Amino acid sequence: MTTIKENSTIQANKRSAFEECPVTYVMEKIGGYWKPIILFQLLSGPKRYSDLKKGIPDITEKVLIQQLKQLEAENLLIREAKPVVPPHVTYSLTKAGMGLKQVLYAMAVWAVEDSVEHGATFRRNLQHFPGSEEA
Amino acid sequence: MTTIKENSTIQANKRSAFEECPVTYVMEKIGGYWKPIILFQLLSGPKRYSDLKKGIPDITEKVLIQQLKQLEAENLLIREAKPVVPPHVTYSLTKAGMGLKQVLYAMAVWAVEDSVEHGATFRRNLQHFPGSEEA
DNA sequence: AGTTATACATACTATAGGGTAAGTACTTGT
DNA sequence: ACAAGTACTTACCCTATAGTATGTATAACT
Incomplete structure (x- = not known):
């Protein structure tokens, strides 16, 4: 390097x-602002599009879909659509996506520590974060 | 969430x-493309501006300086300038910055694993990455 | 004189990312 | 009829980030 x-x-x-x-x-x-957040949402298991959106209140539909497509293209997540109407689409992490768990979890741990040092706290403690039960 | x-x-x-x-x-x-890369460069210890730039061949001076400023503003790194000419500036991680080591290291581990799975290899193995001697 | 080293700053331009609004398609319920 | 649910798409516009080029200041060297 x-x-x-x-x-x-x-x-x-x-x-x-x-x-x-x-x-x-x-x-x-x-890289970017949204991808790690989306991946973090999926650590706890597959989620429908609507649940993903609810879990990330500040993202626009346009950006969410765009980011999901990019993550799918990088083989980090899988999109499964049922042939029904209304649409029913589920997103889940691939093996490679799940491989980023330590990264995302380390982020969460650091966030808690850093926020405590700065007098801010999260509304949930670490026990409730996706994937934390396996830490 | x-x-x-x-x-x-x-x-x-x-x-x-x-x-x-x-x-x-x-x-x-x-968040973004460059900040984690810069932080990773500093895991192994303080670096002068010129060494940082050499270590990230594709970054422009403008962007590097801009990102360094932002990281300093977030209290993740410290900029130390000697009162000499030519300038002599050193950047080093703060305690909070060092707290991101597990994040960055987990990234490196994942990168190696993912690249091996895709038939690509790094030119250096993991032993030579900043901070790896303490893993 | 010009070049090199060092670490920036500035002006302008280009590209990427994001936001808003409206739309698509079908079904079900009021 | 309209509204709600579901998961998108498209057009247009704005903002943020990044790239290129040039410049700054001082000292030392050729």
Whole structure:
């Protein structure tokens, strides 16, 4: 990670850093504001679209669907649609998606600690977070 | 995290989700593509600006400085400047910043596993990653 | 003189992400 | 008829982030 790459194209440079830094690899797949939050929602098991949306009050439908598509494209989640009307769609994590559990859980742990230090507290304690029963 | 908030302002809704979902709390501080990468670079100890830049070949100076400022504002890193010319600036993680080590390390672990499954390998193995000697 | 080192700042432009509003399709219930 | 449920899609606009180019200041070296 201390190697200096020659200036080829930006894309080639990005690919190169991608191969050298594991966190870059992760950011390529889950970087941004919403993806980790969505993945965290699914840690506790499959969820219907409507439940996902309820669990993330501030996301717009447009952004949620967009992010879900990207996560599906990265093979981190599976979308299962029943051939019924009204639609019935369920999202669940893949094995690779579940592999991010330690990342997401470590985030939650850090958030609790950091918030306590700053005088803020969560309305729920850690016991109620998705996946926490297996920690 | 299954509570539905009434539609007040977007900001108030964001604040509310912020208090209810720990991952949202983390995203507010380190969400995006570059911040985790920068923090990962500093896991192994303080670095000068120039070394940071070398360690992240694809980032522009503008973006690096901008992100460093934001991370400093979130109290995740400290910037120390010597009163000399040419400038001599060192960045290091705060205690809170170091608290994210498990997050970043879990990312690295996942990246290695995921990349192996997809036939890609990193040019370095996990032993050489910042902070790995303490795992 | 020009170059190099160091760590930025600024102006302008381009790209990406996000928000709002309206719409789609079908069924069921009032 | 309208409303509600379900999970999207599309058009347009705005905001945020990122990229490119140029510049700053000082000292030391060629």
